[in-house]
Amino acid sequence: MIVTTLTSPAKDLAGIALKASLERQEKLALSFSELTESERQQLMVLLDNLDAIVVSSPMAVETLIDNGALLTLTTQLHKQFHQATVDQAMIAIREAREVHWRAGRFDFKTSSKPVIYGILNVTPDSFYDGGRYQEPTAVLNHVTAMVEAGADVIEIGGQTTRPGFTPIDATTEMTRVVPLLRAIKQHFPEVAIAVDTYKYPVMKAVLDEGVDIINDVNAFTDDPAKLTLLAPQAVGLLTMHASRGKEYQNLTQAMSHFFSENLAALTAAGIDRERIALDQGIGYAKIADGYQDFTMMRNLDRFLNLKRPLMIAISRKGFGHKLFGLAKDDRLSVTLVAEAYMYLHGGRILRVHDVSETVQLVKLLQTIEQSFWFPDREEPRQV
Numbered sequence: 001m002i003v004t005t006l007t008s009p010a011k012d013l014a015g016i017a018l019k020a021s022l023e024r025q026e027k028l029a030l031s032f033s034e035l036t037e038s039e040r041q042q043l044m045v046l047l048d049n050l051d052a053i054v055v056s057s058p059m060a061v062e063t064l065i066d067n068g069a070l071l072t073l074t075t076q077l078h079k080q081f082h083q084a085t086v087d088q089a090m091i092a093i094r095e096a097r098e099v100h101w102r103a104g105r106f107d108f109k110t111s112s113k114p115v116i117y118g119i120l121n122v123t124p125d126s127f128y129d130g131g132r133y134q135e136p137t138a139v140l141n142h143v144t145a146m147v148e149a150g151a152d153v154i155e156i157g158g159q160t161t162r163p164g165f166t167p168i169d170a171t172t173e174m175t176r177v178v179p180l181l182r183a184i185k186q187h188f189p190e191v192a193i194a195v196d197t198y199k200y201p202v203m204k205a206v207l208d209e210g211v212d213i214i215n216d217v218n219a220f221t222d223d224p225a226k227l228t229l230l231a232p233q234a235v236g237l238l239t240m241h242a243s244r245g246k247e248y249q250n251l252t253q254a255m256s257h258f259f260s261e262n263l264a265a266l267t268a269a270g271i272d273r274e275r276i277a278l279d280q281g282i283g284y285a286k287i288a289d290g291y292q293d294f295t296m297m298r299n300l301d302r303f304l305n306l307k308r309p310l311m312i313a314i315s316r317k318g319f320g321h322k323l324f325g326l327a328k329d330d331r332l333s334v335t336l337v338a339e340a341y342m343y344l345h346g347g348r349i350l351r352v353h354d355v356s357e358t359v360q361l362v363k364l365l366q367t368i369e370q371s372f373w374f375p376d377r378e379e380p381r382q383v
Contacts, residue, residue, distance in 0.1 A: 001043075001081060002033045003089040005096075006062065018064075024301040026067040026346065028097070033060040039081070046076055050372050068369035070094060076374065099348070101309045102274045103236025104212025106192045108152070110277075110309040110348040114362050117194070117351040118143075118151035119315065122176050123160045139180060140187065147188050149356040153213060155194035156180050158202070161217050161284075170201040177202065181209050194238070200225055207233055217242055217284065219258075221265050231270035238311065238349075239266065240279040246286060252299045255280065259306055277309040277349055282317065289318035297338055301345040312347035314338050315354065336361055 006029035008019040021027045032043055043061055047054045050073060053064040065073060074090040077083075099111040108115050120143060143154055158176035159168055177195055184193055194213035195206045200223055203214055207229070215238040220226050230237065241258050248254045259278055267273050280300065285292035300310055319338070320331035332354055339350060339358065343365055352358045 001035055001039055001083055001086050003077075003086055003093070004031050004033070005029060005093060006031050021064065023305045024346075026304060027064055028067060028070060028093070029062070029064050030093075031060050031062045035061065042080060046073075046080060049076075049374060066369070067097075068366075069372060070097070071370060072372045072374075079376075099307060099309055100274050101236055101277050101349075102234070102272065103192055104210070104234055106212055106236075108192075108309070114343070114347075114366075115152045115309070115349045116150055116355055116358055116362070117153040117155060117311070117349055118146035118355050119157065119351060119353050120146075120154055120180070121157040121160070122180060123157060136183070140183060143184055143188065146355045147191055150359040151191065151355045153192040153194050154184055154188070155196055155213070155215060155351070156184070157196040159197060159199070161196075161198070170199045173197065173199060173202050174205050178205055178209060181206060181211060185210060192236075194236075198222070200229065204229060207235060211235060213238060215279070216240065217281070219262050221262060227266070227269035227271070235275070237266065237271065237276050238279055239263075239276060240284070241281040242284045243281060243286060243292065244284050248292075251292060251295050252302050255296070255299070256302065259303060263306065263308070273308070277311060278303060278306065279311040279313055279351075282314050289322040293317075293319060297342055298345075300342050300347055304346045309349050310347050311349040311351055312339050312342045313351040314342070315352045332357060340365060 008015045008022060008029075010016050010019040018029070022029060035043065040056065040061060044054060044056060047061070047063050047065070050065055050069045052069065055062045071094075074094060077090060078087050097111060098109055101108040101110050101115070120139070122139065146154060156177050158173040177197070181193055181195065184191070192212040194215055195202070195211050196215040197203060197206070198216050198218040203226060206214065213236040214230070216226070217240045219239045219241070220230065220237060239262055241255055263273065263276060266276055280296040282293045282296045283289070285296075297314065303310060315335055316328055316331040317335075320326040320334040324334065326334065335352075335354070336357060339347075339352070340361060343350070343362065350358050350362065
């Protein structure tokens with residue numbers, strides 16, 4: 001048996017639709033050839049159990065399967081056929097589909113394990129938790145709770161960028177951020193540390209302290225000095241599309257153009273593409289919490305072709321008030337609904353205030369996506 005991947009010629013509507021399925025729905029097209037009749041029949045039963053689309057001919061069996069079925073398919077091919085060449089081919093196929101985010105001390109394989117990205121705002125004016133975490137003990141207690149709940153990253157924010165924000169100077173921001181970075185790194189060495197800043201002096205200061213990720217709402221290209229500073233480093237970059245003050249005729253096309261150009265500028269400066277993750281900038285539209293933001297929740301899968309991790313950054317934002325009149329403390333349920341939709345459309349970095357609930361959300365969605373019934377499959381266990 002020989003296993004190969006298939007691509008779409010994309011020359012007619014059917015081909016374009018297949019290409020969209022492969023890219024936007026993260027489906028996988030495979031061909032199995034040089035089969036005995038017994039192997040063909042056994043393979044058809046296996047693929048039917050995976051609810052796959054299958055076309056069989058005397059020459060080959062071709063299939064279109066969900067990404068969530070790939071691990072199960074690999075496991076079952078090994079169990080049922082015991083062919084080393086097939087095992088090796090499936091491992092190579094899975095590795096080719098992996099998406100890595102290399103961030104400082106860490107290498108996040110976001111294609112298989114989503115990143116839970118806990119928010120720690122130490123500002124008096126952040127839109128949700130401004131002023132809640134000022135005293136050092138309260139800050140560390142909050143970080144402890146997020147880490148114990150399953151946060152992979154803790155992001156420190158020392159300057160809010162909420163709509164209508166008042167800028168602060170770099171020195172004030174560094175005073176807020178640097179001591180916390182040191183403390184978190186000392187107490188939680190297993191957790192990545194991010195800093196949310198658009199200021200060059202703050203970036204330089206946190207790089208000197210060993211920060212793992214920098215999140216820039218200005219996408220790093222507003223100041224050439226940033227690129228010179230960041231290029232030789234290992235720090236991960238979270239680059240954001242911001243649309244405040246902009247009007248679009250076609251939002252999705254404009255965003256695609258922005259990300260393509262931004263990635264080109266960052267990599268041309270010497271920044272490895274695998275260091276970069278993308279944020280659509282929900283909440284940064286010309287009219288916050290309007291249809292531009294909802295469009296960005298919906299069109300997330302249009303950027304999967306860029307092969308970079310996509311962030312979901314909608315935690316407790318104002319759409320919950322716009323649609324339902326919900327106060328900030330009552331927006332968890334609508335946040336989780338929107339996060340679930342975006343996760344199912346390819347978002348793999350979840351930037352959240354509520355870590356425990358988000359961990360549950362991701363675990364349940366992954367379990368559902370990867371559940372295919374075989375009699376010898378183990379039942380899920382509580383952890």
